[in-house]
Amino acid sequence: MMETDILVVGGGAAGFAAALEAAERGAEVLMLEKLSETGGSSAMSGGCLAFAGTDMQREQGIADDAALLARDLKQLGGGAADDALIAVYADHQLETYDWLKAHGQVFAPGLEASSGQSVPRVHTVDPADLVRLLAARCRATGKVTLLTNTAARRLRRDATTGRVTGLLAEGPDGALDITARRGVILASGGFSRNPELLAQFAPACEHAVFVGGEGNAGDGLRMAWALGADLRDMAQIKGTFGKHPTDELNNHSCLCVYKGAIAVNQDGRRFVDESLSYKLLGEACLRQPYGTGFQILDAPIMASGDNEVRILDFERRLEEGLFIEADTLEDLARQIEVPEATLLKTVADYNRFVDAGEDPEFGRRHMVHNHGALRRIETPPFYAYPSTAAVYGTYCGLRVDPQMHVIDVFGERIDGLLAAGEVVGGFHGNAYMTGSALGKALIFGRIAARTAVAA
Amino acid sequence: MEIVVLLAGVVDPKWRLERLALRAGGEQPDETGLPYRLSPFDEAALETALKLRDADPAIRVTAVIPGDAARDPLLRAVMALRPHRVFRFDTAGAPLWDPHAATRLLAAAVDAAAAAGLVLMGREFGDGDDGVLPPLLATARGWTFCGQAHALALADGAIVAHRMRGPREEAIALATPALVSVTNDRSNRLRHPLMKNVVLTRREPIEIVTMPADAGPIALHARSLAVVPPPQRGAGACRMLEGPLDTQIAEMATYLRDWRDGASR
Incomplete structure (x- = not known):
């Protein structure tokens, strides 16, 4: 039998943010990580954080604030996202940015606009280093104990009050019965590594590539579900566009479209407004022949990439041989085996739309979301980046209130149970903003910790 | 011209070797269920052949993978790159680590393809070869041999092999039939297949x-x-620096000074 103030399930960014926040507020924390290494999906992510109104933005002349961020998130959510959770994110994101900096986090100097952003607000970190930093700060408090190779199995409730009082776990030495005096925080990630749950909730993603932390099997989701937890956004699982379909070494998407490229299918035709959230692009891509397409760009777009941002590091991928290159569009069409005449017409039509300022086919107006003027595709060499959709995160799960209490199917709190990070549903809604998942992990993790400490 | 590419495959390095064993009652390795990948040298040879095909539509490329059914996923991966022909040369379980037997076997595999003007293979052929098979096969068949080329080009209808010798790059015009072993290089990294062709x-x-x-x-x-x-890696050989940043910097500086002083002694 073990006892602690706060029990955190999952050793990714959300878990460590919660643990550190709780420890700095005087609580004793026990963390469980079922794998031998911490980091989870957070460490594998693109390292993008969506913050608004930061000193970095001000120094670079970018006008942004919490209200604009919230407006973008609402627009992306398409009515499906929970306004209260968006408000929580918007209200607490800047303090979390400052908190990270105060703990020694260094951001890459460049700021980029990516999926769902009206202005450049991607603040980039090395995500594995971010988790290591938080873990080191947790150790330094002397109040956080981490148990690796220890999996949470079942939540335990008080028979009389119904409050979650701890859980049963399994470690290298056998079963553990752990009591959490102030609450259990589920930060156990999504379920992109659980084929059964995916088949149940995301049948449209059957042909997508699945990437995500090895431990993302929906453990926390199922434990809370067993207690009657309500679920949110389960119908919103979509693959993210831009994953090379046959490269196994590079797990991140590449978003040339957000720098002005177009997306075409195997028939050589555009199929979507490329400025949309990459979740919507992924959804559209999976409906194309072979569930795949190509991002088509020219030399200036290639040169406009940003090697500090993984999803925009075009030149590195060019060096890795992932782009197909040709001096003419005709040759490019031959190499990617799309009809030459169709690709030529698609690019010519698109360039005409750019000149006219109107895209009658798909209504594209910007490079990404509300940001950036469109550019013609005309300067050789030309490039194609084969692209499909990858499910990096399930971005759906437990319904929570703004204090991160898990809510049951009758709209009532499950006392003693909190959640943060990818296991939380309701925040993203229909689409997804770059940097909001890793941001959500940190912001919601800290809020869950504050709630638990105050219990 | 007909180009035959011999591809060995290697056991996927991600595979755990605990199951490695001899067949029950036999004297050959049990390769049942082993996952195979192309080695970097296989990939270089295949990409070199595909580049020649791209440069001259008259060139036909046949890829041959000796082995048993365990190689079939590898065969499909190669098929997705669209050489003109791909086949598995069923070796009935005979291993390639016996050089003389392997030479006879590979010669038979090449014969099963069209009359080849050029045979390409990786500089090391599979897990059991240390580079002896390519010259042995060329010698056995009386073909011109060029080892460790990193690129091949067409010049006035002739094949020119490029290879590094020390700081110099050699360009060798080859009389055909020829066998060239290919080493991996940035310039011959294998292309990715189109998803359409994979499907x-x-x-x-x-x-x-x-x-x-x-x-x-x-x-x-x-x-x-x-x-x-x-x-085993030495215990404590790698560790994270701990404590405040200034302390970490001081510890790192001390370590580097000690290392420098030790190196200069």
């Missing part, structure tokens, strides 16, 4: 050519096969 290939039949009965006896028989565990 289409899944539905295509696999061509299998059976080894002729007179391919000859196997000279070497294995008596035992064991996994040698990798050496």
Whole structure:
């Protein structure tokens, strides 16, 4: 039998943010990580954080604030996202940015606009280093104990009050019965590594590539579900566009479209407004022949990439041989085996739309979301980046209130149970903003910790 | 011109070797269920052939993978790159680590393809070869041999092999038929298949050519096969610096000074 103030399930960014926040507020924390290494999906992510109104933005002349961020998130959510959770994110994101900096986090100097952003607000970190930093700060408090190779199995409730009082776990030495005096925080990630749950909730993603932390099997989701937890956004699982379909070494998407490229299918035709959230692009891509397409760009777009941002590091991928290159569009069409005449017409039509300022086919107006003027595709060499959709995160799960209490199917709190990070549903809604998942992990993790400490 | 690319495949390095064993009652390794990948040298040879095909539509490329059914996923991966022909040369379980037997076997595999003007293979052929098979095969068949080329080009209808010798790059015009072993290089990194072709290939039949009965006896028989565990890393050789940033910097500076002083002594 073990006892602690706060029990955190999952050793990714959300878990460590919660643990550190709780420890700095005087609580004793026990963390469980079922794998031998911490980091989870957070460490594998693109390292993008969506913050608004930061000193970095001000120094670079970018006008942004919490209200604009919230407006973008609402627009992306398409009515499906929970306004209260968006408000929580918007209200607490800047303090979390400052908190990270105060703990020694260094951001890459460049700021980029990516999926769902009206202005450049991607603040980039090395995500594995971010988790290591938080873990080191947790150790330094002397109040956080981490148990690796220890999996949470079942939540335990008080028979009389119904409050979650701890859980049963399994470690290298056998079963553990752990009591959490102030609450259990589920930060156990999504379920992109659980084929059964995916088949149940995301049948449209059957042909997508699945990437995500090895431990993302929906453990926390199922434990809370067993207690009657309500679920949110389960119908919103979509693959993210831009994953090379046959490269196994590079797990991140590449978003040339957000720098002005177009997306075409195997028939050589555009199929979507490329400025949309990459979740919507992924959804559209999976409906194309072979569930795949190509991002088509020219030399200036290639040169406009940003090697500090993984999803925009075009030149590195060019060096890795992932782009197909040709001096003419005709040759490019031959190499990617799309009809030459169709690709030529698609690019010519698109360039005409750019000149006219109107895209009658798909209504594209910007490079990404509300940001950036469109550019013609005309300067050789030309490039194609084969692209499909990858499910990096399930971005759906437990319904929570703004204090991160898990809510049951009758709209009532499950006392003693909190959640943060990818296991939380309701925040993203229909689409997804770059940097909001890793941001959500940190912001919601800290809020869950504050709630638990105050219990 | 007909180009034949011989591809060996290697056991996927991600595969755990605990299951490595001899076949029950036999003297050959049990390769049942082993996942195979192309080695970097295989990939270089294949990409070199595809580049020549791209440069001259008259060139036909046939890829041959010797082995048993365990190689079939590898075969499909190669088919997705659309050489003109791909087949598995069924070796009935004969291993390639017996050089003389392997030479006879590979010669038979090349013969099963069209009359080749050029044979390409990786500078090391599979897990059991240390580079002897390519020259041995060329010698056995009386073909021109060029080892460790990193690129081949067409010049006035002739094949020119490029290879590094020290700081110099050699360009060698080859009399055909020729066998060239290819080393990996940035310039011959294997392209990725189009998803369309990956999908289409899944539905295509696999061509299998059976080894002729007179391919000859196997000279070497294995008596035992064991996994040698990798050496243990020195305890404490790698650790994270702890504590405040200033403390970490000071510790790192001390370490580097000690290292410099030790190196200069």
